[in-house]
Amino acid sequence: MSLTSQLKDKNSPVRRFFSEFEDINGAKECLSLLQSALPINPSLLPVSASVSSYAYVGTTMDYLIRYMGCNNSLDFDKTIAGNILHRRGYDHLHEDYYDNLDSLSLSQYLRGLFRIGKKYLDGRAATDCKVVYAATALSVMDGVLRSGFLPKLFATFYFDDNKDLFFKDNHAVEDQVEIMTGLVLDQYIESLGGEAYIQDVLSLVDIFLSYRNDVNGDFFGAELTVGNTVLRNSRLVGGADFDCIFKCKGKLILTDVKTTIKPLKLEYLRQIIGYALLYNEELDSFKFTDIGIYHSRSGSFRYLSLDSVVKKALPSLNSIVKAR
Structure with a gap:
């Protein structure tokens, strides 16, 4: 059972973690900040x-x-x-x-x-x-x-x-x-x-090429520094590989790419938080400061510092170290 599978199973260890520690209002606030800031283009x-x-x-x-x-x-x-x-x-x-x-x-x-x-x-x-x-x-x-x-x-x-x-x-x-x-x-x-x-x-x-070259966009000049990578701690949840890390505006953003035509679901926030908390700075050969979503149907790139997400969505844990 992978991280994404565990997020869909209410009885899994991952879901029990979120059930115990997640503040639903704080999580929804984070989710709203990660929603696309641009209109979503319909599928063809x-x-x-x-x-x-x-x-x-x-x-x-x-x-x-x-x-x-x-x-x-x-x-x-x-x-x-x-x-x-x-x-x-x-x-x-x-x-x-x-x-x-x-x-x-x-x-x-x-x-x-x-x-x-x-x-x-x-x-x-x-x-x-x-x-x-x-x-x-x-x-x-x-x-x-x-x-x-x-x-x-x-x-x-x-x-x-x-x-x-x-x-x-x-x-x-x-x-x-x-x-x-x-x-x-x-x-x-x-x-x-x-x-x-x-x-x-x-x-x-x-869309990707257009917004990466748009000087007024929040994705302008984004550089991919790490491609699809399996986290070293992925065995703890039966498998977890994230999409990429972008360097943008001085930040290193652990990024999930979403092509959905619908608004993001809470499950997607939990997924990227899961990737971030499985990270092990001693075992994984990369770093990041933020977590974010690239909306491939709009070109919108939304991200938040991991520290702020933990404090809002997992307030009783309060710190990244404790959450991990």
């Missing part, structure tokens, strides 16, 4: 879009913010997608699994998705559709880490009509895996909304 997804479509827009945008924040580059081995290739249970990834040419194994799909991610997140501008395609491939890998499963389409896709195209002597094994994985990914993106999904993500990219 069709009305019939699934919950998964919205979730993938969010995860894909998380990857693209890290990509853009690092001058159109990613340290792939340090991404969640990269980490999954080295986890126990996937240590056989470099073996061959071609007994059944009509399907790919989980390990093959993971290799193929990772190759697609690296192929197009290659320095080109994030306004390129191929970049969204590649970031979606990495997002699918994220889902495997969190759930243990690929989307159902990957398990049921039938290659029989196409297999002769892939397994010829002039194709390297990894090339074959990438081509076949790409076929399934194409279909999966169609199920997420197809062109509407791509354009929705690209609209968020435009």
Whole structure:
């Protein structure tokens, strides 16, 4: 059970912590200060879009913010997608699994998705559709880490009509895996909304680039200093990885990226407080002063000092050290 899962379970240790120590009025005050200060742009997804479509827009945008924040580059081995290739249970990834040419194994799909991610997140501008395609491939890998499963389409896709195209002597094994994985990914993106999904993500990219360059905005000149990182104390809650840290106006802000079209919920405040309190200055190789939310559908960047949040939302604890 991860931090986010514990926040949804009223009987979990994390929820019991907030039940005991949280001042609801103080927490709501903090939440109101973190709400978007700008109008939220509506999603371009069709009305019939699934919950998964919205979730993938969010995860894909998380990857693209890290990509853009690092001058159109990613340290792939340090991404969640990269980490999954080295986890126990996937240590056989470099073996061959071609007994059944009509399907790919989980390990093959993971290799193929990772190759697609690296192929197009290659320095080109994030306004390129191929970049969204590649970031979606990495997002699918994220889902495997969190759930243990690929989307159902990957398990049921039938290659029989196409297999002769892939397994010829002039194709390297990894090339074959990438081509076949790409076929399934194409279909999966169609199920997420197809062109509407791509354009929705690209609209968020435009917002990010626009507001980072707006001298009058509260996100002007923001620099990404730390990308998606697993906290060393994450084992205490079954898993916790935050989105990023931005340096902005002299502050280092532990940031959660939200693509929601609705106002923030109290759960989101508790989530970022949870990340901040799991931080261990002796074990984690970074620092921060504030916690904040980047609203990717508006370009609004709202943040508060962690000290002030603890005093308002957890007043009986009164200090960061005691809260931790």
